[in-house]
Amino acid sequence: AQSVAQPEDQVNVAEGNPLTVKCTYSVSGNPYLFWYVQYPNRGLQFLLKYITGDNLVKGSYGFEAEFNKSQTSFHLKKPSALVSDSALYFCAVRDGAGNKLTFGGGTRVLVKP
């Protein structure tokens, strides 16, 4: 069965500092990987995805993520965090056969001014 692990419940970072949110996955075959962000009382918003190709993918709002096949990881990064980046972040995986989209437990990001 496929699964996603987000080992940190919360990440605290000062505004202007780099932000990293960790994600590891387990799936059969080639993975399709996604990051979503959730603000209070809102649905999930898509940030970026890795399907194939370059291991570094760029997404919305200055976020990027690095796919590492050997470490089965897909960490989300932002070079300079903003207070408005404070939210709940979810990593998700789907196998290449297009089966179900599985989410991790989420990581709360708090960016302090």
Next chain:
Amino acid sequence: EAGVAQSPRYKIIEKRQSVAFWCNPISGHATLYWYQQILGQGPKLLIQFQNNGVVDDSQLPKDRFSAERLKGVDSTLKIQPAKLEDSAVYLCASSSLQNTEAFFGQGTRLTVV
């Protein structure tokens, strides 16, 4: 392009009552998902449709939950009878192909008292 529409936004019911949620996916999206998100947790897939056929319903509590997508467009999710532990946000999402990102509605917050 209109997003995924869900209604109602909020619902409060007593245990053992029934409740139904409605979802209208993005036009042309063949894949539709229903997720349950309990406070503090990641979304859990309840059921995934491809057009009007079920792709995955392995985590749907079939003794009380049911879902349908009769014409391959709108979908309804029903709970009968509701239990206290069903209190959660129910998220609907859709995607155009099984290997692309899913777009989420704002969700329905259900409180069972």
